[in-house]
Amino acid sequence: MDYTDTETFGTILDRTATREKGNCFEDFSEGDRIEHAPGLTLSNYANELWASQTLNHDPMYWRTDAARAAGFEEPPVHPDYLLAAVMGPTVEDLSEKGGYFLGRTNVRYHDQSVTPGTELRVSSTVESTATSSSRPEYGIVTWETEGKDAETGDPLVSYERTNMIPRREPVATDGGESAAADGGDADSGEGDADDTPPSEFITPDGDRFGDFAAALDAAADRDAAVAYRHERGRTMDDVMVATLPLMTLNTAKQHHNVDVMADSPSGDIVAYGDVTRSVALGHARSDEATYRELGCDDERFHTFVTPGDTVYGFTRVVDAEDTHDHAGTVTFEHIAFNQHDEPVYSGTRRALIQQ
Template sequence: MTDWSAPDAIDCADERVFQTVLDRVETREKGHYFEYFAEGDEIRHGPGLVLSRHGNEEWMGQTLNHDPAYWRPDRARERGFEALPAHPDYLLACVMGVTVEDLSEKGGYFLGRTDVEFRRTAYPGTELDVTSTVVDTRTSSSRPNYGIVTWESVGRDRESGEVLVSYERTNMIPRREPVASDGSGAVADDQPSSADAAIPDLPSRLVTPDGGTFEDFRVALERARENGAAVAYRHERGRTMDERLVAGLPLATLNTARQHHNRDAMADSPSGDIVAYGDVTRSVALAHARSDEATYRERRFENERFHDFVTLGDTVYGFTRVLDCDGAAGPDHTGAVTFEHVAFNQEQTPVYSGRRTALVTRQ
């Protein structure tokens, strides 16, 4: 019998030998199945990712988030920052990226995220400390191979312990053992379906703001309400997804999910190819919107959902609806504006939607 422990007993690089060996060995798996998670469990994520200026600038440059307050020290000081800050989209993507190996690397649909709240400004050089708590686990009635898990994740400054950002997200997670399905095909507990929903009466008129300041949005909203209209518009820019966006940016945030970088594993998947990290798609769409407004600070996001795959070669565009203006929120030179944003592809198919509240500079 061959002594496999001897260094020269076999040549593993020999093609026939290697294929035989590969068929016999077990795979050391990454990530966790649905059964691993229990309500109330707290998970401390090991990677202590440090926010970097290079990573921040690469994220902003590639996603078209070109706000000079995140590039130029003089503009950062004018905006009230202590130094060049980390962009909130980069911060959020890094906090979520380091959770992937522990929470969702096994795959499954990213159903949505809500209660995204930015508590403190983060700066390059900040080491992140990220924890997640299991909020809820439940069965998927339509997909017996999956369960549904909701986590609350919190990103802190490891040195000071201050909370930088927090959010709640929900994913479908593969089960180790499928459960019996009722055969109804219901999706009420999964991603909401709009296929059978009646189309509501749409306003006959849509109003576009004259500019991007708080007053522009407030005046447009008042004009729309007086005329039974809505404030809604699309943004001209589009960004085509290339490998740097689809594979490069998520890996830079330690997002190890195979669906973003392993084309072999994704070849037989429903998408047929690697897909964009949801936070990249989201950031591109928000960049389109921010380029048409005088954003001062990001406040919070609600009801973020991802509706369809975004793959290599898809182009992401943006649409915005203005929902509310609050002149009493924030410093005197700003006001809070609540938007609904929709990202859509070249086929005009929605791929992301969410509600966003930001402080916008006054005239």
């Protein structure tokens, strides 16, 4: 028999089973700890590719003189690349089966002096499992993930994320449509009496901590908010949608298998959430004198981003606290939106901004 004969091979494919990858909802139990086998060694090439393509061009991540002026001995890896490189190897074990990425919170950077050549070890712990009230074919799982330096064991970055995960067998539910119960956007404001936008939006005069604090003072006791749009936009291309996630060992077919995704709700491959997020933060950082990243919370991904979509950025300044001689702590709310002015990502972020 000639296995490469087209008609014969089609018959063979119809009769053979597929060895599947990934885990279903039933494979996760609260307290389970997963050591993720692939461990990236952070490279200068991948770091620069990620930062350049997502428009994160802060010189302290590129030039020795700028890095030393910011308190580093040499240019560190960009925190967005570090976070994506920790999350990428978890996909095969946690979410490769598919299902909605409901959100991530408690993103914390424990060491920002990580340099190229650092080898990662990544582990996740199942925090909780729950039944989806509206989608009986899915369950909801939350994991805490931590990336460590393989040589020293020191923690580098950690976070919690929640996904809908396919079940092997659907379960009976009450058919409820609660967004909050299913991890959806519980802060949509629907039915909230205070959902009218402020009458005035104030833009800071500059990119320093004092500029943000002064703008917040100006907005105080007025129907005003400190918020502004960023001028730059980034159109998603093949490098952004396929190359960057694969570079972090993210094996999700949603980012690189056009054949499979042709019949999906998006109709095409979709961008890795961390790429969309990094573009949004790159736009924001271009208008601020960032000194250190502290962390992010309440991150949500609102709709698909596909090749050809353009991602823009919007920022609201929530709080500014004078915490250091050389920098102050600013809390931002960031929203990325596409060419149709539809939000695609949102999250709160805390960063030290230079005085």
